[in-house]
Amino acid sequence: MKNLLYSFVIVLFILPIIGFSSENIVLQTDFGTKDGAVSAMKGVIYSVDKGIIVSDLTHEIPAYDIWEASYRLYQTVSYWPKGTVFVTVIDPGVGTDRRSIVAKSKTGHYFVGPDNGTLTWIEEKFGLEEVREIDLSKHRLASSLQSFTFFGRDVYAYTAAKLASGKIIFEAIGKPLTTPLIKLNYPKVKIENNKIIGTILILDKQYGNVWTNIESQTLKNFGVKAGKKYKVTIYNYDKIVYDEIITFHDTFGNVKKGDNLLYVNSLLNLAIATNQADFASTYHINAGNHWKFIVERV
Amino acid sequence: MKNLLYSFVIVLFILPIIGFSSENIVLQTDFGTKDGAVSAMKGVIYSVDKGIIVSDLTHEIPAYDIWEASYRLYQTVSYWPKGTVFVTVIDPGVGTDRRSIVAKSKTGHYFVGPDNGTLTWIEEKFGLEEVREIDLSKHRLASSLQSFTFFGRDVYAYTAAKLASGKIIFEAIGKPLTTPLIKLNYPKVKIENNKIIGTILILDKQYGNVWTNIESQTLKNFGVKAGKKYKVTIYNYDKIVYDEIITFHDTFGNVKKGDNLLYVNSLLNLAIATNQADFASTYHINAGNHWKFIVERV
């Protein structure tokens, strides 16, 4: 039995040392996957520790779109184990003196990347426990190309790998921030008499569904019920783009192919769609704060 | 020596328990990779067991295209180790009472997803050993968003992970099906006098090659030989789209750049292509049961 115990201890403590640390790193960028940039990041991570499990969130964030990057994190993070390190590199400010940070959320996840608003949704929805600025004098890959720093690869992937592998602790990243993180303007829903006034947060692009910031609790308070009809008006700035009476449904299964419906999406927000077709491109609809989405009792 | 033996036993039995189960899960969806849906599925899997090896078959199945999903499984499955669990979520019937199932094929692979015809090719070509309906009262992720079920993430990825990790056995999924799986209409080849009458199964999209359901054995029986010419007629419903005399070749290497050829593809079916160009888009050809493909002796 003593041998059993010994071996058990060995397995538990030696494996991480020889490279079976088994923490998750998840990558999100706007780099696409046509070239070698993402692969170089992964090579850097495995060079630190082959036991790290590397996955992709997406590399198809539209170029420089911090808002969408922030939303994709929110959509995904809570399904990953505590301790997962997210590397998120949408970095229009590369080459300026924007800070490089590691944040720890109240959900126990880590986020590595530039300070530019990418954590707006995580901070708003889950809260941040602590944020530290990466000490660039210590945490930077000694590359063969010494005169150039590709932050995604040389700083963010590298620092994430050291953190995930336990080679450094969170406190060794650098000093806590002394001024707040940059935050994007986060739209709020208003209720006026007979109307809910929200905005279009994002498109569910693969299907062309349109997702709003109106939460299911708001709908409940407003008395929205499956099978009932509501007037929906969508504005792009001041211009009406869509204005119809449409039924709220529990599920796509209740709707004929090609018909429109209001429903609650996987993140519990109000959405509008055409069953098995692309609502957003049919009506030329996009997302952002200037896309108002109004639901009215009829 | 006793110590060696002990240690060996430990390594074999403890590793799976602490999370090195090392089974494969392969994901196929029509979700695309622009948003967080696939990543959330992976997070759920690693939350069950970090030792699972998660791969993608494809997430670019055209939206709702069960036929293509079924074919892609057939194209891929036999190259994966026995025990691999395929999660396949092309689910136009989401929200209806379509069944959720796990099938075990005679090749020793598992398939998790909605019952909608996705397993047509696997059943036809490899055979199914047993199919069980997922007991949704037991196998569902207790999500933070309790009122909504995203089946791909909360049921299919979650159940696949429990099965792959050995946390549940196949028999614990739910009861065996009492009525047959849904099957898609599976086209058969006809031989008439001087003609083989088949259909276009699918496009080899990256290169624009056109793959038929005419098998190499049929060609052999018909006497098709490398270097000989055949008349090929392609119909879209009743309309002739292509009608030319063309040579059958063993390999693309025998054909000049830009020339057309008949050949046998990697799944041993007759195909037609232009060497280093896109046959399908040149002639506006697509796939499906209404795309007839006729080979005639000349």
Add this chain to the structure above:
Amino acid sequence: MKNLLYSFVIVLFILPIIGFSSENIVLQTDFGTKDGAVSAMKGVIYSVDKGIIVSDLTHEIPAYDIWEASYRLYQTVSYWPKGTVFVTVIDPGVGTDRRSIVAKSKTGHYFVGPDNGTLTWIEEKFGLEEVREIDLSKHRLASSLQSFTFFGRDVYAYTAAKLASGKIIFEAIGKPLTTPLIKLNYPKVKIENNKIIGTILILDKQYGNVWTNIESQTLKNFGVKAGKKYKVTIYNYDKIVYDEIITFHDTFGNVKKGDNLLYVNSLLNLAIATNQADFASTYHINAGNHWKFIVERV
């Protein structure tokens, strides 16, 4: 202590045997990810050894573009651990008697694929230690479809997996090459009086930046300095496509959104771009030896 030692030895030597070899394989193809081809390659690799860590470089190399494939390897390789095996299948000569090879670079990486010029950049920049021709009589997956060989899956992925897992050594691949590898025409930079005459190597497609073959050392010798203006002329064959005076900058951070700049890219080559817009598509610019890029003092 003896037990500790025993167990340590066991963990180190038994783990690889039961499938925790933990070597990296990186895949590069022009197959895309819409079908099952890449997934079948991965299945073959895991069937050899589940402990191999499989990653993608890219599967979006433009069809048959050996030049770009060669460049992507150069861009990526040095960030991966020594011993990593790259499988690279851009194979317009499939079906001809082109050789199948495994090369070992002086950086300690392996490359598996057809001999067609894909290793031009690796050979030029890092050097090759030895190249062996794959003995196809020994190294070929015994597939269920015995009459057909899909080289990417049945030869290259399979051989790479046996090499990465230690099931065969490099010398067992086949005999050393007796004639040189095929090499692509590799452009050289010329200096004439007041001009640097280079070519456009490749586009940084995600952002539309244009990368040349003019190295930072050449710029230094020529006296190029941040903040100074230079005349840039871009020719497509003999036609001038772009001809303007433009400033060289250390970083995008110094440039207004929408302005053009000259800069040094992540591989230490001269590049031209529009800050947060797509220079290449604005000016209809592409890459290749017939795209001259001339920098002139003003």
